[in-house]
Amino acid sequence: MDFTHNQEQRAFYASVLEFAAKVVEPGAHERDVESRFDRDVWNQLGGFGLLGLPIPEEYGGSGADIITTCLALEALAEGGHDAGLGLSVGAHVTIGTVPIFLHGTEAQKRKYLPKLCSGEWIGAMAITEPEAGSDTAAIKCRAVRDGDEWVINGSKIFITNGSIADTVIVIAVTDPDAGAGAGVSAFIVEKNTPGFVVDRDLDKMGTRSSPLSLLHFDDCRVPAENMLGEEGSALWKIAFECFDWERTVMIAGSVGAMKASLDASIKYAKERVAFGKPIARHQAIQHKIAEMKAYYDAARLVLYRAAWLKQEGLPHEVEASVAKYFVAEAGMRNALEAVQIHGGYGYIKEFPVERAIRDAKLISIGGGTSEIQKMIIARNLLS
Ligand SMILES: Cc1cc2nc3c(=O)[nH]c(=O)nc-3n(C[C@H](O)[C@H](O)[C@H](O)COP(=O)(O)OP(=O)(O)OC[C@H]3O[C@@H](n4cnc5c(N)ncnc54)[C@H](O)[C@@H]3O)c2cc1C
Known part of the structure; x- marks a missing residue:
């Protein structure tokens, strides 16, 4: 194993550290007290290339490898002292955007990734439900096919960026008879889709500058082409892969x-x-x-x-x-x-x-x- 960071990586780390101290750290205390997400700081992160780190440049990202992505998140936290913003960035990048790159069709990648990488759009991932957290296979949120659409019903809780997200990747059961862990699919749900309801943001102990939301899907209809990845495989291939990104990068x-x-x-x-x-x-x-x-x-x-x-x-x-x-x-x-x-x-x-x-x-x-x-x-x- 070689953990040595090359000169380019060290220089990038230093530049993110300096950027974070200059742009993120001022106001971090106030954002914590007020529990306030700051869109202006977010936009500056996008301008610096931090919101599409591991996504290839052809889709608007920075083309960073995994280690460099870690270095950027580390430096952002070290210099910025704003763990809430760091959480929003981490969730947006690793679980709100990466799955679209890894599992999306070419059309989905072209449609969503440039906006997510620039920060114009904010991404989120919704797996957890009020009665299913650690036991992910117990999710009940249901998606039923109706012609060219899927109709989603259910609730998701503890969703980072939920209330500010332009796209939420929703994990839902599409075949309840498929057995434990199977029959689960992912859908890209856009903000203004009828039936996508932000119930409220939850008042958190820490990471307070990042919104944490309770979301409902009430007969929320999404076009069939918004399914992400293969039907029935999202629990293992997308949700568990997201956990892996959280544990190795975020x-x-x-x-x-x-x-x-x-x-x-x-x-x-x-x-x-x-x-x-x-x-x-x-x-x-x-x-x-x-x-x-x-x-x-x-x-x-x-x-x-x-x-x-x-x-x-x-x-x-x-x-x-x-x-x-x-x-x-x-x-x-x-x-x-x-x-x-x-x-x-x-x-x-x-x-x-x-x-x-x-x-x-x-x-x-x-x-x-x-x-x-x-x-x-x-x-x-x-x-
Ligand atoms: C700030 C924040 C941000 C989050 N962001 C997101 C997000 O963006 N998207 C998303 O989908 N989710 C998100 N989550 C949800 C998070 O992943 C869950 O809270 C977590 O997986 C635990 O689930 P739970 O809260 O339902 O606890 P439970 O699963 O109910 O667990 C309660 C307790 O029981 C223990 N426990 C449960 N099962 C076992 C077992 N088999 N053996 C031993 N102990 C066990 C747990 O360790 C815990 O101590 C977020 C949560 C927080 C707090």
């Missing part, structure tokens, strides 16, 4: 956030004086900093191992789950330690480390919970 933002917390803690420890010397000279604080560095390095390594295996087309189910599980654990642990190092100030909302705890918690839930990752790892080891 979590890069959490690693970037860990670096931001570590840097903030080092800076604070050098400045804050207690008992006549900077707290950085108290061994208890030195140990915390050392441990944060060790967890950050380990999280970054397991992320890039999984991403590299994915890029090389090698099997990586266990490595993806190890990465997802460990980045979630390490991210939460380091976020808590960063607050501890900041003392009372760490508990105050004006300091980004307070926000980092609320943001970090998501990683053990979204894209497959930590319990599910452990189940996958153990199943592979014990089979």
Whole structure:
């Protein structure tokens, strides 16, 4: 395995870091407080080429490989301090856009990808339902063929970008008799389609600058040509592939956030004086900093191992789950330690480390919970 980033990748990382510090970081605190998605910042991300990262240039993307896509998401989080925006970008790119590139017809690619890659349109993926989260095969949202259309009925919950999306890829049952996991298809549903209803945005603990929505599909008719991929194969081929992208690429933002917390803690420890010397000279604080560095390095390594295996087309189910599980654990642990190092100030909302705890918690839930990752790892080891 070679985790070395080449000169071009390092330069790209630095340029995204600088862009994020300049464009994303200002106003990140206010967007968290107000729970506000900022379209202007989004448009600038599009202009910088961050909204179609792994999509080939012929469809309007940046043609980045998997590792470079991870680097961009990592740098965006490290420099931008806005995990909500990072979540919106990650969901838009990896689960709202990539499936159209990987499974779309040529006509679908030409119609949707240029607008999604430029940021003119926003993408979302709707798998989760009020009664089906970890147990994806239990989804009930139903699509029934009627002539040249499919009629979708059902609800989807916890959909990142749901209320602002121009396209939502909806996973629905098309053949209820096909047996567990089969008979599930995907549809590209456009924003103004009659019967596509945004119920409301949910008030979140963290990643608050990214909308999280409850959606309903009430006799929502989509043209037959909006089916994405083969009929009946979407659970394994599209939904599970999306989970893989979340576990090998999207979590890069959490690693970037860990670096931001570590840097903030080092800076604070050098400045804050207690008992006549900077707290950085108290061994208890030195140990915390050392441990944060060790967890950050380990999280970054397991992320890039999984991403590299994915890029090389090698099997990586266990490595993806190890990465997802460990980045979630390490991210939460380091976020808590960063607050501890900041003392009372760490508990105050004006300091980004307070926000980092609320943001970090998501990683053990979204894209497959930590319990599910452990189940996958153990199943592979014990089979
Ligand atoms: C901020 C955010 C963004 C999200 N974005 C999207 C999105 O864009 N699109 C989308 O489709 N979904 C999205 N989700 C949904 C997310 O993927 C689900 O919340 C997640 O898969 C867990 O499902 P659940 O919430 O229904 O929990 P449940 O599946 O009900 O789980 C509840 C608890 O039981 C545990 N559990 C369940 N089954 C088992 C088992 N077999 N063994 C051991 N423990 C188990 C879980 O680990 C968890 O601790 C998002 C969620 C959040 C919070």
